[in-house]
Amino acid sequence: xxxxxYRVKAGQKVKLEDWKTDDDGGLEEDDxxxxxxxxxxxLFDLQERLYAERQQSLLIVLQARDAGGKDGVxxxxxxxxxxxxxxxxxxKQPTEDELAxxxxxxxxxxxxxxxxxxxxxxxxxxxVLVTRVYSMIDNKTAKTRLKxxxxxxxxxxxxxxxxxxxxxxxxxxxxxxxxxxxLDEPEKNWKFNPGDLKDREHWEAFTxxxxxxxxxxxxxxxxxxxxxxxxxxxxxVISQVLVxxxxxxxxxxxxxxxxxxxxxxx
Amino acid sequence: xxxxxYRVKAGQKVKLEDWKTDDDGGLEEDDxxxxxxxxxxxLFDLQERLYAERQQSLLIVLQARDAGGKDGVxxxxxxxxxxxxxxxxxxKQPTEDELAxxxxxxxxxxxxxxxxxxxxxxxxxxxVLVTRVYSMIDNKTAKTRLKxxxxxxxxxxxxxxxxxxxxxxxxxxxxxxxxxxxLDEPEKNWKFNPGDLKDREHWEAFTxxxxxxxxxxxxxxxxxxxxxxxxxxxxxVISQVLVxxxxxxxxxxxxxxxxxxxxxxx
Numbered sequence: 364x365x366x367x368x369y370r371v372k373a374g375q376k377v378k379l380e381d382w383k384t385d386d387d388g389g390l391e392e393d394d395x396x397x398x399x400x401x402x403x404x405x406l407f408d409l410q411e412r413l414y415a416e417r418q419q420s421l422l423i424v425l426q427a428r429d430a431g432g433k434d435g436v437x438x439x440x441x442x443x444x445x446x447x448x449x450x451x452x453x454x455k456q457p458t459e460d461e462l463a464x465x466x467x468x469x470x471x472x473x474x475x476x477x478x479x480x481x482x483x484x485x486x487x488x489x490x491v492l493v494t495r496v497y498s499m500i501d502n503k504t505a506k507t508r509l510k511x512x513x514x515x516x517x518x519x520x521x522x523x524x525x526x527x528x529x530x531x532x533x534x535x536x537x538x539x540x541x542x543x544x545x546l547d548e549p550e551k552n553w554k555f556n557p558g559d560l561k562d563r564e565h566w567e568a569f570t571x572x573x574x575x576x577x578x579x580x581x582x583x584x585x586x587x588x589x590x591x592x593x594x595x596x597x598x599x600v601i602s603q604v605l606v607x608x609x610x611x612x613x614x615x616x617x618x619x620x621x622x623x624x625x626x627x628x629x
Numbered sequence: 630x631x632x633x634x635y636r637v638k639a640g641q642k643v644k645l646e647d648w649k650t651d652d653d654g655g656l657e658e659d660d661x662x663x664x665x666x667x668x669x670x671x672l673f674d675l676q677e678r679l680y681a682e683r684q685q686s687l688l689i690v691l692q693a694r695d696a697g698g699k700d701g702v703x704x705x706x707x708x709x710x711x712x713x714x715x716x717x718x719x720x721k722q723p724t725e726d727e728l729a730x731x732x733x734x735x736x737x738x739x740x741x742x743x744x745x746x747x748x749x750x751x752x753x754x755x756x757v758l759v760t761r762v763y764s765m766i767d768n769k770t771a772k773t774r775l776k777x778x779x780x781x782x783x784x785x786x787x788x789x790x791x792x793x794x795x796x797x798x799x800x801x802x803x804x805x806x807x808x809x810x811x812l813d814e815p816e817k818n819w820k821f822n823p824g825d826l827k828d829r830e831h832w833e834a835f836t837x838x839x840x841x842x843x844x845x846x847x848x849x850x851x852x853x854x855x856x857x858x859x860x861x862x863x864x865x866v867i868s869q870v871l872v873x874x875x876x877x878x879x880x881x882x883x884x885x886x887x888x889x890x891x892x893x894x895x
Contacts, residue, residue, distance in 0.1 A: 415819040437713045446717050447703045539894050546889040553681040553882050560894065616819050623812040628805050628826065
């Protein structure tokens with residue numbers, strides 16, 4: 364499976380309407396399950412090496428519109444990793460203390476240490492998305508923030524943290540169906556937030572803000588626009604990208620400073 | 630399956646030699662797998678309710694000797710939960726900043742918020758175990774610390790956090806086998822820490838320190854001495870205890886402040 368076509372190239376200007384939300388790679392869900400099982404084993408093994416090596420880390424950024432599938436990716440894809448090597452952060456509305464600092468202050472505090480896989484369920488990109496759509500910041504501030512984001516992610520990559528950013532791309536029709544399901548199924552009611560309907564009315568403004576955010580894609584910290592109408596295909600694409608990045612990072616079991624054969628356990 | 634016999638009663642004095650390390654409940658590993666699958670589904674559902682409810686939290690404390698299986702429990706049992714509702718903390722040697730505070734300072738900072746399941750892989754109990762065996766603190770300090778631990782755990786339970794503590798109980802023979810495997814299998818070499826052999830020489834002193842630690846068992850924050858020579862049985866016992874505690878907590882999907890049928894999504 365080729366995932367390169369979902370990657371935003373450095374310098375590329377993205378028009379989201381040209382990116383498919385319902386791509387399925389010509390696969391059936393059952394085929395995908397088989398592929399996914401294999402990828403899961405690879406992810407697990409690669410993570411163990413990363414954890415044992417303690418030289419590099421991986422930061423996975425998840426962004427999406429409401430009901431776009433961030434929680435689903437955490438459950439299905441991230442859930443395959445050994446939780447001991449995982450650090451998951453859900454960024455909510457900033458607190459008073461967080462607002463008293465620059466917007467990257469709270470983000471920086473949650474980046475993964477060496478050997479760890481960090482997952483941001485929402486991230487510093489909210490500060491150039493929702494804030495922008497609701498005019499809490501002006502365009503000039505957004506531009507400055509995007510510059511700071513680039514520098515910040517470069518700081519991380521220079522220190523051995525690979526950054527990969529996924530935008531889960533769904534259609535307005537698919538979002539409607541998912542929100543409706545949250546209303547129709549009592550056990551999903553708690554997931555429904557009436558505020559999501561307000562965001563939905565600003566669909567186009569969010570599209571524009573996302574397009575600018577996607578411009579921070581670089582070779583070292585790429586964005587992927589993941590077709591996310593089919594949940595199983597979304598999980599497959601993300602798993603494939605993660606396997607390929609972790610393979611490229613090529614973590615190794617560390618050298619040991621003792622000779623196993625010379626040690627006697629009493 | 631009855632797990633009550635592994636629970637330390639409030640006020641009970643534990644002599645670890647009376648507690649079996651190789652109990653298997655009269656089960657075969659294959660039967661256990663079937664039981665475990667059912668328990669996993671229950672754990673996942675109960676966690677979703679806990680997360681949705683956002684009124685209570687659960688703190689799981691894992692303590693064991695080297696190679697006792699803490700990481701295995703995180704991988705096999707904790708790994709069944711949705712990572713979005715999990716907060717795992719590995720407590721290592723305290724940093725200089727941490728040492729400049731009381732011993733519960735760094736612990737408190739990592740307790741789970743409402744709706745979350747927190748896992749301590751090692752914990753505040755290290756401060757009455759390893760420190761005591763190597764005479765970094767005297768008996769009087771240990772006694773004072775145990776008192777503070779009781780008060781601290783009561784603070785948590787009074788605030789809606791259930792605390793459950795597992796001591797993974799292995800025999801010296803089983804530990805030897807596991808340490809030897811880390812020497813014999815190159816892909817496990819990185820897990821071997823020559824310092825573990827020193828701890829092994831102090832087996833009895835650790836036993837005594839653990840026995841005192843286990844005296845902090847209360848109805849609200851119980852200790853379980855889990856027979857852990859058989860990894861599959863260990864996982865089964867812990868899963869069973871967690872299901873029973875979560876059932877007792879009885880988390881509910883929250884009331885919603887809107888009428889689903891009255892909402893129209895445009």
